[in-house]
Amino acid sequence: MKNVYDITNEFESRLADYTGAKYVVTVDNQSNALFLALMYENVKDKEIEIPSRTYPSVPCEIIHAGAKVKFKPVEGTTIKGAYQLSPTNVWDSALKFTADMYMPGTHMCISFTGPYKHFKLSKGGAILTDNHDAYLWFRRARYSGRRECSYHDDNFDMLGWNFYMMPELAARGLLLMNQFYNLDGTKKHNEDLELPYPDLSKFEIYTKENK
16 A cells, blocks of 8 residues: 555655656755755855746745845746856756756756646646755655654654645646646656746835845
């Protein structure tokens, strides 16, 4: 009989197969995926450059991780696909979900939240990586620092966050994964999404600590 960890692990294995990532760690939303990836990269007091037009949680997570935001001007009002949180290895891939999308040496953060995404899971996200040490850290960091056992049996030695994806969502995700494969088992490809966002560089809340 499968337990809650088995269901999550199976969903992550299917995501790894589809995206081409060696490891996948699911979380409750993509914003928290970005935060964990930035924390692993130890960005405190560093300056992170992102497009001026993006989802508002991105600069929030940079600041929560202890870094400073630098906005790069964007032509037009939209952004498309994935972009790097420069100079880190973290990529915001909320608008990208396709076969074999993983780029080696990165932590690509994908989103399943909202009506515009290719993967409409209602809520959730994941980190794609090929770094085994990062993978092990992400797994515990998302689960309050716990190992995947009863807290009565754990030896608590890590501070983490409550970012674990609910098993019910992972089970639903397993069913929805079928839509990304053809009947012959080959993977379907999806075009990068393009969405309009406000110019966040106009809002002092994101840059006041830089002054």
